[in-house]
Amino acid sequence: MASLTPQVTTPAVPGTAPARPGRPRRPRVWRGVVLLLAAVYFLVPLIASFVFTVKAPDQGFSLDAYGEIFSAEGFAGSLLLSLGLGAATIVIVLLLTLPAVVAVRLGAPRWRPVLEVVCTLPLVVPPITFVAGISTVLRWGPDYLASTPFYQTIIAVQDPGFPIVLVLAYVVLALPFAYRSLDAGLGAIDVRTLSEAARNLGASWPHVLLRVIVPNMRSAMAGASFLTLALVLGEFTIARLLSFQTFPVWIYTISGAHAQVSVAVSVFSLLITWLLLLALSSAGARQRSGS
Amino acid sequence: MNGARVEFRGLRRRFGSTVALDGLDLTVEPGELIALLGPSGCGKTTALRCLAGFEQPDEGEVLVDGADITRVPANRRDAGMVFQSYSLFPNLNARDNVGFGMRVRKTPAARRHARAQELLELVGLPDVGGRYPHQLSGGQQQRVALARALALEPRVLLLDEPLSALDAKVRVTLREEIRRLQLSLGITTIFVTHDQEEALSMADRVAVLRDGRLEQVADPATLYDRPATPFVAEFVGAMNHLPGLLSGDQVTVLGQTLPVEGPRPAGPEADVLVRPEAVLVVPDGEGEGMVVVSSFRGSTARLRVRLGDGAEVLADVPGHDSARLAPGTAVRVRLVERPVLVSARTATGVTAAVPEPDAVA
Ligand SMILES: Nc1ncnc2c1ncn2[C@@H]1O[C@H](COP(=O)(O)OP(=O)(O)OP(=O)(O)O)[C@@H](O)[C@H]1O
Ligand SMILES: [Mg+2]
Numbered sequence: 001m002a003s004l005t006p007q008v009t010t011p012a013v014p015g016t017a018p019a020r021p022g023r024p025r026r027p028r029v030w031r032g033v034v035l036l037l038a039a040v041y042f043l044v045p046l047i048a049s050f051v052f053t054v055k056a057p058d059q060g061f062s063l064d065a066y067g068e069i070f071s072a073e074g075f076a077g078s079l080l081l082s083l084g085l086g087a088a089t090i091v092i093v094l095l096l097t098l099p100a101v102v103a104v105r106l107g108a109p110r111w112r113p114v115l116e117v118v119c120t121l122p123l124v125v126p127p128i129t130f131v132a133g134i135s136t137v138l139r140w141g142p143d144y145l146a147s148t149p150f151y152q153t154i155i156a157v158q159d160p161g162f163p164i165v166l167v168l169a170y171v172v173l174a175l176p177f178a179y180r181s182l183d184a185g186l187g188a189i190d191v192r193t194l195s196e197a198a199r200n201l202g203a204s205w206p207h208v209l210l211r212v213i214v215p216n217m218r219s220a221m222a223g224a225s226f227l228t229l230a231l232v233l234g235e236f237t238i239a240r241l242l243s244f245q246t247f248p249v250w251i252y253t254i255s256g257a258h259a260q261v262s263v264a265v266s267v268f269s270l271l272i273t274w275l276l277l278l279a280l281s282s283a284g285a286r287q288r289s290g291s
Numbered sequence: 292m293n294g295a296r297v298e299f300r301g302l303r304r305r306f307g308s309t310v311a312l313d314g315l316d317l318t319v320e321p322g323e324l325i326a327l328l329g330p331s332g333c334g335k336t337t338a339l340r341c342l343a344g345f346e347q348p349d350e351g352e353v354l355v356d357g358a359d360i361t362r363v364p365a366n367r368r369d370a371g372m373v374f375q376s377y378s379l380f381p382n383l384n385a386r387d388n389v390g391f392g393m394r395v396r397k398t399p400a401a402r403r404h405a406r407a408q409e410l411l412e413l414v415g416l417p418d419v420g421g422r423y424p425h426q427l428s429g430g431q432q433q434r435v436a437l438a439r440a441l442a443l444e445p446r447v448l449l450l451d452e453p454l455s456a457l458d459a460k461v462r463v464t465l466r467e468e469i470r471r472l473q474l475s476l477g478i479t480t481i482f483v484t485h486d487q488e489e490a491l492s493m494a495d496r497v498a499v500l501r502d503g504r505l506e507q508v509a510d511p512a513t514l515y516d517r518p519a520t521p522f523v524a525e526f527v528g529a530m531n532h533l534p535g536l537l538s539g540d541q542v543t544v545l546g547q548t549l550p551v552e553g554p555r556p557a558g559p560e561a562d563v564l565v566r567p568e569a570v571l572v573v574p575d576g577e578g579e580g581m582v583v584v585s586s587f588r589g590s591t592a593r594l595r596v597r598l599g600d601g602a603e604v605l606a607d608v609p610g611h612d613s614a615r616l617a618p619g620t621a622v623r624v625r626l627v628e629r630p631v632l633v634s635a636r637t638a639t640g641v642t643a644a645v646p647e648p649d650a651v652a
Contacts, residue, residue, distance in 0.1 A: 193378045198380075200370070
């Protein structure tokens with residue numbers, strides 16, 4: 001996760017702090033200790049899980065559990081659904097947040113705290129409250145509206161093939177992360193001067209946004225996208241309570257029947273997430289070195 | 292490429308309680324380079340931004356060749372701008388930065404690149420086309436920004452202190468180059484600066500602003516020799532106010548009689564306006580003046596000399612004389628024999644009204 005917010009973490013590297021005379025070794029020692037503790041904390045469960053999945057009572061070592069993942073009922077469907085939801089959520093949350101953050105910064109800096117609070121609000125609402133609200137709204141469909149487009153919309157957003165209602169819910173949940181990431185990215189460039197320079201050269205506002213601001217915010221947008229994707233791939237409560245078969249829900253469903261397979265799936269999904277992280281952060285790094 | 296005539300008419304703009312522009316009236320002739328000069332916060336940038344379309348005046352209008360453009364959006368205006376801060380697009384190399392405007396207008400890539408290269412050559416950077424802004428020095432970045440602003444052949448060029456982030460040497464070369472380019476292209480140019488030397492050395496005319504209003508607009512020589520108001524006199528160079536006695540078209544000052552130039556006040560008592568460089572100081576044990584402060588500036592040194600009657604006068608002497616004229620030296624003070632300006636006697640003053648003239652030099 002640390003590599004997601006390079007602007008924040010880079011200056012904080014303790015090793016770069018000038019060591020005070022008299023106690024020169026302290027920071028290094030502490031760094032090692034912290035690293036070790038963190039490594040133990042993260043790696044022990046991971047290794048334990050992995051060992052559990054590859055240990056067969058009679059043969060000793062077998063990757064059967066991993067093989068079973070791919071043949072298990074509903075694996076591909078739920079994974080694709082989650083990835084699709086993730087992609088849709090990323091697109092919508094970026095389309096919503098980026099213009100808003102840019103507009104507030106350029107046009108109404110006084111409203112920035114308001115936007116910040118609004119975007120942070122989803123963090124303080126417990127998912128259970130959130131989902132209760134959503135299902136109440138979805139159930140509310142008076143009969144006299146049965147033949148109207150409104151009612152059909154309510155039905156359509158709950159299509160189990162691609163539940164738009166989940167996308168909407170995830171967009172709300174992802175707002176705080178996307179906002180933070182984009183706001184930090186925007187703070188790193190002189191948006192006002194750049195957009196005025198572009199306007200002066202004849203660029204319309206959409207052109208300024210797409211050709212000037214977006215290319216200079218690639219790493220911030222990659223960060224926002226990754227956080228959103230990680231959130232969607234891990235979200236359980238809402239999907240489960242609204243009875244949609246997303247990837248985390250599927251893992252949960254399968255875990256009752258095949259303990260080993262379900263743990264293997266968890267390890268596998270961690271691996272996918274890491275690969276995506278690597279891809280996104282290297283995309284961000286490429287942009288940084290190119291600019 | 293031909294320059295346009297630019298007119299500001301009664302421009303007013305306030306931000307909360309600060310009045311940035313307070314009825315600015317100014318006409319810039321086609322092909323002219325005009326410098327907007329004034330202390331910090333006097334509204335220079337605001338005036339320029341009103342012309343570029345980044346700021347809307349509360350009152351008044353901006354005219355380009357007689358057409359009112361006050362409500363035209365910034366991206367439809369025919370004015371190229373160079374900003375004070377570095378404003379190149381970090382994700383584009385120098386060539387694409389210069390070609391940005393042409394790209395917006397959908398010029399084919401080959402034409403765009405050729406023209407960008409041409410412009411980079413024009414600003415003296417033929418070899419940096421492939422470099423990104425972070426690989427360019429500050430001076431190079433501002434040159435590329437200038438090329439970018441010229442790429443669309445605008446009829447007005449706006450420069451908002453483009454040299455202020457650069458070191459002294461680069462500043463001087465670059466301002467000479469800007470002037471040369473401007474003359475060869477004949478483009479109407481408004482150059483914002485708070486450096487009077489820059490304004491005087493580059494501009495056809497200098498407009499001095501104060502608190503959002505035009506104080507005086509004139510060619511550099513007139514502005515320096517015949518400042519219209521005390522503010523201009525103090526802001527552009529330093530000025531001594533010496534007590535003098537008028538008689539006919541002559542005035543007696545510090546025991547010398549000099550011809551008077553320009554308008555004369557009614558009474559016989561008047562202030563004689565003398566630039567520090569017109570004050571001659573020679574060391575003289577018998578002299579009644581004494582050097583109080585001396586600040587060395589390389590080619591010259593500025594002295595503050597106390598006269599016998601307690602009045603003080605500023606004098607610029609050649610730098611190599613500063614050792615002979617160290618503080619404490621007794622000196623004789625004379626004025627250069629040439630016509631002088633006089634003004635009505637001010638209540639306060641015998642000497643320069645500026646507390647510390649070094650601040651404006
Ligand atoms: N966007 C703004 N919001 C509030 N006040 C502003 C704004 N822009 C300018 N001002 C104020 O208006 C006045 C004029 O500003 P302006 O930038 O035009 O000054 P300037 O002459 O360019 O000064 P400098 O030489 O320091 O750049 C200043 O008092 C400034 O504080
Ligand atoms: Mg300014």
